[in-house]
Amino acid sequence: MRIGVDVGGTNTDAVIMEGSRVLASAKRPTTEDVAGGMVAAIRAVLDDSQVPVSDIHSVMVGTTQFINAFVERKHLSEVAIIRIALPLSEGIPPLVDWPDDLRAAIGEHIYMVGGGCYYTGAEYMPLDEEALVKAARDIRDKGLEAVAITSIFAPIRQDYEERAAAIIREYAPDVAITQSNQVGSLNLVERENAAVINASLMRLSRQVIDSYRKSLAALDINGRLYVTQNDGTLMSAEAAEQNPVMTCSAGPTNSMRGAGFLSGLKEAVVIDIGGTTTDVGFLHHGFPRETTDANDIGGVRTNFSMPDVLSIGLGGGSIVAGDAEVTVGPASVGYRILQEARIFGGSTLTATDIAVASGQADIGDASAVSTLPSELVENALSDMHSKIETALDRMKTSARAVPAVLVGGGHVLVSRSLKGVSELHRPEHASVANAIGAAIGQVGARIKRIVEYGDSGRDEVIRQVSEEVKRDVVEAGGIPETVKVVEIEEMQMTYLQANAVSLKIRAIGDLATGD
Template identity: 50%
Template sequence: MRIGVDVGGTNTDAVLIDGEKVLSWCKMPTTPDVGDGITTAITKVMTDAGVSSTEIQCVMIGTTHFTNAFVERKNLLPVGIIRIALPAARALPPLLDWPEDIANKVGDNIHLIRGGYQYDGRLNEALDEEAIAAAAITLNKKKIHTVAVTSLFSSVNNDMELRAAEILKEHMTDVSVSLSHTIGRIGILERENATIMNASLADMAGSVVKSFRQALKNLNITAPFYVSQNDGTLMSADFVAKYPVLTFASGPTNSMRGAAYLSGVKDAIVADIGGTTTDIGMLVNGYPRESSVTVDIGGIRTNFRMPDVLALGLGGGSLVRQEAGKVTVGPQSVGYRLSEEGLVFNGSTLTSSDIAVAAGYAEMGDISKVSALETGLIAQAVDAIHAIISEGVDRMKTSSEPVPLILVGGGSILINRDISGTSKTLIPDHASVANAIGAAIAQIGAEIDKVFSYDEVGREIAMESAKREAIEKAIAAGADEETIKIIDIEEVPLAYVPGGAVRLRIKAAGQLSFAQNTLTEIFKGKGE
């Protein structure tokens, strides 16, 4: 007996599942204090199913709060940026390819420090500890409270990042430190981007997790609760407070898993249309296709584990504007205020939901409030909405063959015509809460990403060692050993590197073992 919750920018969805049976579900407006919306949603599903809080074994929560913060450029802190790589990487400074508006919010508090390792963990340059201390003092004077630290090849050897964190905490007051080896993969620029993004969300992460925890306490739910990661697996609440960036795309990941679960279709494109954003991904054998390249989040390239998801600024609350005869939709959105600010809800803001009502293919609110809209404006806006989805589908496909399109999310009402490149459009039962269902059926997973020398240990031994390590990490994180499977293997020879060097990335996942609740203990020592 478990509850899945998905907190979106506009709605908070909840489902109560017993085994594989959906007992009840609901969709509630997201509240300014996310905890209030969670409390209301969980109360309703338990009441509707006649289930008490003592019967709940586990609560899984997914959220798009942190992704939306970057898409909309909101609630971001200025960040102290420390790169430990000199004399290498001087020519490409941090924030080089960031959009100007978001780079300005994060700030230019950049410090380049001598140090770093080579691809196999050997020393490239000793860490300049005095420079780290000087940077810490400078950042402290500027009242910077969150710092991102990235070292050359720290995913192979993390010693310098850990030492830098110690020095920063010695010289700064009330500082949150994000270390790149706990977030990203090999590739310093993209890993650094992800780390800076994580650091900028420090305050927001603490606030969101506090709201989650208080909501469950108010409901007298003592069962453990976990938060969905962006690879479709779960992490502890304490861990997400430190690493909110790992929730990026967890909403669409949950939606894709939920879409496969509800429709029975294992290979398809899924479009999750929420109130603020649309996330488009590809299902392969029932799981989201994982990105093998850098992933763009709000215009910023990252390389941490992510499903191959395209995030678009289109949702039920997207603003519709007409300037010089041209109609645009999004990316700004009224979000959870749709029921207050949308025209059909007696508000004064024209949104995509108003357009769907005015066009006659959606029913909500008071249709008379949009009866005066110009026919040309409505037609252009409808075309713009469908063009955004069509372009997204085209970008996600890997061949010209038509594939099924599964629409989920409350914003699926925005689509009323066939999308080019698709064979059929499916909207399964409970589609509006597919994200919450995906959260409820999430698994415990673990991943290793290391460089091995095949000349020294051999391919077979290296592969078995990596698989065993991934499985052991999954067991330690709380997975049922009997259900664990290796679900992804990536083997990439490193060109121009001696010793037959090969990068192995192996992922294992299994069902949550309700007999153990060890996630918190595992993540207390995160930083390994």
């Protein structure tokens, strides 16, 4: 038995599953303290299913709390930023393109240190340990709590960052350290940005994960706690405390994974309509298609793995405005829909009210919207469908019609066929697909590095890296016999003199359930 939970901006969803069977599901308003909504949703599925808490082996949670805090500039720690690259990269210092308010929030504690290697791993300068000792003492004297360490080509050689972390801990043993090789891939500045974001969130992550543990304790659940990552796989609660930035797209990812599971489709577009936004993304081999562009998080460019998702301001709580020219969203009543929507006794006309008035949803008090002009209802429906069709068109890579899966609590907003969609699926339990996506999470790992096939040959290099990434999955808790490579991506590095290739290999496996 396992429980999946997704903490959204409007609702907190929970499901309890046995194998591939959903035993119970629940949707409760997200509370300001988050823990309250989580406890209420889990208690509801336990009561509904009558499953003893002693049978719950694990709880998987998807959350966007950490990235929301960064975007809102709340609860951030000041960060000591150590870059190991001199004499290279001095012309583009850390934080050079960060918004002013973020620079002020995390401080400008920057330490440039000598040392580094080329993309081949060959050293061009040894690590300047004296400079690191000086930085460590300054970090200790300033009382800083978080450190982000970045070295040039760290995904190829991690030893520079590992040695730097060891030196920092000698002088400031209580600081939280993020190494860029653990959160980002190639490209120094974007990887450094990801490391700094992660470091700024580590204090908050410990507080949030601790609140999750207390929530489960309040329900007498002793099962293991996992947190979903951006790519749809799981990491332990302890790992999430160290790598909060890896959870920033867990919400859309969970919904897409849940949509694939419920529909049985491996290749499809997923339309996830929540209370505030609609997220549109593509499934590829059953997992979210990853973006190939640098990601903008709160105004900062990063390059860690994220799903390719387009979000628009349309959801069940979206406010309907206008008479002659009706528009729906992007303004929303959010988690207050149960108080403000007309069908629930409020005075605000929302997208959900339109769905009820048109007869495509049976929620709340339909008499409260029975007198709405039919022209207004039709124009609102047309605006909603038009917005979704435009989002679909922007995300598609060809004019060919594709299958689509509708999920999320707001899936009732769609009542007609959509342009560009060959077949529209609305599976059972669609409204809690995000929680199901969390519950079915697997363990995954990836390796991305620059290689030269050389005398070993392409097949042998790929085999060696594949075995390495499989071992990483097993170490993360995967069952060895279930681990398989699901993606191999090669890109010729034509701008380098040598015959270099950027190689990315990804593997997944089922989560081990033994004690």
